[in-house]
Amino acid sequence: MGIGRLRTAFAAAVLAGTALAAPALAAGTLRIGMTASDIPLTTGQTDNGGEGMRFIGYTLYDALINWDLTSADKPSGLIPGLATEWKVDEADKTKWTFKIREGVKFHDGSAFTAEAAVWNLDKLLDDKSPQYDPRQAAQGKSRIPAVASYKALDKYTLEIVTKEPDATLPYQLAWILMSSPANWEALGKSWEAVAKKPSGTGPWMLADFVPRERADLVPFKDHWDQTRVPRLDKMVLVPLPEPNARSAALLSGQVDWIEAPAPDVIPALTGAGHQIVSNALPHNWTWHLSRLEGSPWNDIRIRKAANLAIDREGMKELLGGLMLPAKGFFTPGSQWFGEPTFAVKYDPEAAKALLAEAGYGPDKRLKVKALISPSGSGQMLPLPMNEFIQQNLAEVGIDVEFEVVEWNTMINIWRAGAGHESAKGTKSINFSYFIQDPFTGLIRHLACDLKPPNGTNWGHYCDPEMDALFKEIRTTFDAAAQDEVMRRTHEKFVDEALFLMVTHDVAPRAMSTKVKGFVQAQNWYQNFGSITMD
Amino acid sequence: MLAYLLRRLVYVVPVALGVSLICFMLVHIAPGDPLVAVMPLDATAEQEAEMRAAYGFDKPLPVQFGLWVAKAATGDLGRSIATGRPVAGEVMTAVGNTLVLAAAASLIGFPLGLLFGFVAGYFRDTGVDRAVTALAITGVSVPNYWLGMVLVIVFSVTLGWLPAMGAGPGGSRDWGWDAEHLRYLVLPAVTLAVVPMGIVARTVRALVGDILSQEFVQALYAKGLMHGGVLRHVVRNAAPTALAVMGLQLGYLLGGSILIETVFNWPGTGFLLSNAIFQRDLPLLQGTILVLALFFVAVNLLVDLAQTVIDPRIKRT
Numbered sequence: 037m038g039i040g041r042l043r044t045a046f047a048a049a050v051l052a053g054t055a056l057a058a059p060a061l062a063a064g065t066l067r068i069g070m071t072a073s074d075i076p077l078t079t080g081q082t083d084n085g086g087e088g089m090r091f092i093g094y095t096l097y098d099a100l101i102n103w104d105l106t107s108a109d110k111p112s113g114l115i116p117g118l119a120t121e122w123k124v125d126e127a128d129k130t131k132w133t134f135k136i137r138e139g140v141k142f143h144d145g146s147a148f149t150a151e152a153a154v155w156n157l158d159k160l161l162d163d164k165s166p167q168y169d170p171r172q173a174a175q176g177k178s179r180i181p182a183v184a185s186y187k188a189l190d191k192y193t194l195e196i197v198t199k200e201p202d203a204t205l206p207y208q209l210a211w212i213l214m215s216s217p218a219n220w221e222a223l224g225k226s227w228e229a230v231a232k233k234p235s236g237t238g239p240w241m242l243a244d245f246v247p248r249e250r251a252d253l254v255p256f257k258d259h260w261d262q263t264r265v266p267r268l269d270k271m272v273l274v275p276l277p278e279p280n281a282r283s284a285a286l287l288s289g290q291v292d293w294i295e296a297p298a299p300d301v302i303p304a305l306t307g308a309g310h311q312i313v314s315n316a317l318p319h320n321w322t323w324h325l326s327r328l329e330g331s332p333w334n335d336i337r338i339r340k341a342a343n344l345a346i347d348r349e350g351m352k353e354l355l356g357g358l359m360l361p362a363k364g365f366f367t368p369g370s371q372w373f374g375e376p377t378f379a380v381k382y383d384p385e386a387a388k389a390l391l392a393e394a395g396y397g398p399d400k401r402l403k404v405k406a407l408i409s410p411s412g413s414g415q416m417l418p419l420p421m422n423e424f425i426q427q428n429l430a431e432v433g434i435d436v437e438f439e440v441v442e443w444n445t446m447i448n449i450w451r452a453g454a455g456h457e458s459a460k461g462t463k464s465i466n467f468s469y470f471i472q473d474p475f476t477g478l479i480r481h482l483a484c485d486l487k488p489p490n491g492t493n494w495g496h497y498c499d500p501e502m503d504a505l506f507k508e509i510r511t512t513f514d515a516a517a518q519d520e521v522m523r524r525t526h527e528k529f530v531d532e533a534l535f536l537m538v539t540h541d542v543a544p545r546a547m548s549t550k551v552k553g554f555v556q557a558q559n560w561y562q563n564f565g566s567i568t569m570d
Numbered sequence: 571m572l573a574y575l576l577r578r579l580v581y582v583v584p585v586a587l588g589v590s591l592i593c594f595m596l597v598h599i600a601p602g603d604p605l606v607a608v609m610p611l612d613a614t615a616e617q618e619a620e621m622r623a624a625y626g627f628d629k630p631l632p633v634q635f636g637l638w639v640a641k642a643a644t645g646d647l648g649r650s651i652a653t654g655r656p657v658a659g660e661v662m663t664a665v666g667n668t669l670v671l672a673a674a675a676s677l678i679g680f681p682l683g684l685l686f687g688f689v690a691g692y693f694r695d696t697g698v699d700r701a702v703t704a705l706a707i708t709g710v711s712v713p714n715y716w717l718g719m720v721l722v723i724v725f726s727v728t729l730g731w732l733p734a735m736g737a738g739p740g741g742s743r744d745w746g747w748d749a750e751h752l753r754y755l756v757l758p759a760v761t762l763a764v765v766p767m768g769i770v771a772r773t774v775r776a777l778v779g780d781i782l783s784q785e786f787v788q789a790l791y792a793k794g795l796m797h798g799g800v801l802r803h804v805v806r807n808a809a810p811t812a813l814a815v816m817g818l819q820l821g822y823l824l825g826g827s828i829l830i831e832t833v834f835n836w837p838g839t840g841f842l843l844s845n846a847i848f849q850r851d852l853p854l855l856q857g858t859i860l861v862l863a864l865f866f867v868a869v870n871l872l873v874d875l876a877q878t879v880i881d882p883r884i885k886r887t
Contacts, residue, residue: 247660288734
């Protein structure tokens, strides 16, 4: 029996039955079933991707610059965190100063200062420093490529010098989480010991931790931002990697909230009285196209035709409504969407006309090969979704042959690039992207100097005009003006149909109706401070 | 006997080496990269090379294997790539949890299997036999992960009687043999017990049927023994083979079931292996498999020794 049938049987049985109440819990305890198979790394820089930052990163820690997670209605932007303000030197655009927030305490009671910030940057970047932690460095070093040097000018002033003028530094620093130097000292300078008893400045503290099984978080009442102090008594994180086990845990009342419920179990969950919460997410499920010589995707007519061939509303139905059809590379509500002239929509007749113009038709069908994976982080339901696309493209005259590879292998092929032998001559790769900031959203995909092996410009695209826009993003230090350049760059992405733009995930989570006050920000991270339990 | 025991213990060395080598090779043949678990996807090639060197993955495979074996010989199984925690600690915690589950499944599966097998064998070719055999075949044939999900739907989701997942309200660290914790054990243990129950029942049924048809049984009846006395002889004759089968099944149970531990989120060796495989966590994978192989060898040795105690005709020299 296939997993799909099992899920259907599971859903049917659930709808037929009634879940009885679970044992009573203390008021204000929220139990969350995560998709991760372990508690994310607790020492500072987390592992386990977006989920790690969401549940352990932005709960236990703060960055110098934080993401605003207070609104569900508007795109999430940067706000002051442990730094109250920052500016670049007018004369030397590589020199930044950050005013450190005064009076901030770590969970262990020690003070956060500019020296602590330097200590934390050394923890990631200086392998000669005693606090250098390879595990955190593996997660954090690649997030701050601009940083050349740094020093504390005084107790509350930090200076960071970049390798070249780079206005995306604030976004890079939003990745870097600050651990307590005093706590590390007190625990024998051992990161392994810190993992069991971490200390950050975040609104939650780790109270207990059983590896692979649970982590108990309790409020840090002395947090510098009283609006973020949790209203709950406790939040329990439970790793539940298997989707059916997650659903069963929610339905049987063992947890109150699960991440990423499988679409086919959602009717069973709602039928049992649970709520599904979702929102636009800076995520992109796309086909990254090869631009190497000989690739059919070098013809803009073919790229546009493929984009016009996809019935995104049909795919949304396939996914039980849990997707946001793409209208561009960024989500339609993004502050960086702009006003592209090419309308990403379903118009198979226009697609056929464009293909005919490019020399293809019923007698000469276009053949392309695409790399896809059967599963993977952020990949949603890649097999049925890609088969849907295959059918859509076949209808306009593009025959797709799939090269199916396991997710870990696909990551390596993605890093190696379209020209590498491991790509086996494929001209497209189905990959999903975190697109929350200028670098992850735009630059890393298409910058000339980031062609593999130097970066993740998988398709070896190179356009001096695009590179000039990327440079403008990096050298525009006024935030509003930078947003405007971002919009122009995104318009070029869409108008030239540089990707097969398909959909964005909506980060569905299922939760008991007892969970109140959660505002799902348009961000990979979330604020759990406003939540209460009935 | 002592010489036999020593010889068997010495055999453990090539077995452990062989298992490690095969595991090492399989892991390297399989696609994927362990560094994917510990680095952001868009880390540069330079950063990846640094990490590869830091974890020793830049060395030739025979060197990597040799270094691992040398450390393992001293009891150091290295550290998990994904978590950074010592593998030995991770494995022993998981083994402890799997032992709890295996013990419970054995306590359910073996007595029921023996009972069903004896009843079916004793009443061979009757309605009872057919009913018990059908049950045993069902037990062996039903995919146990599917059965586990059905049990969860019925007893956790619909009836709300038992927890659907986990190893206790506070996790396995606080495990206790009290009612609150045993509730968590019921569903995974029953699910895990079904296959060994079926196998033991079928084996014992065949054994009992075969023994009952032998001439010495007729002789026992002719001597005037009642059913109870004859049955005692049958049991003693069937015991060594039944014990060997149960020993093998216990070995499998101790190995942990990836599927069942995944369905019930039970933090045992199967769950650990599953995570290690998905994360390409080579040290954790190798360490876990090595420890499980040693367990399997130890259980087999104990069964062999127990057989000699039960049946004096079996000699181990």
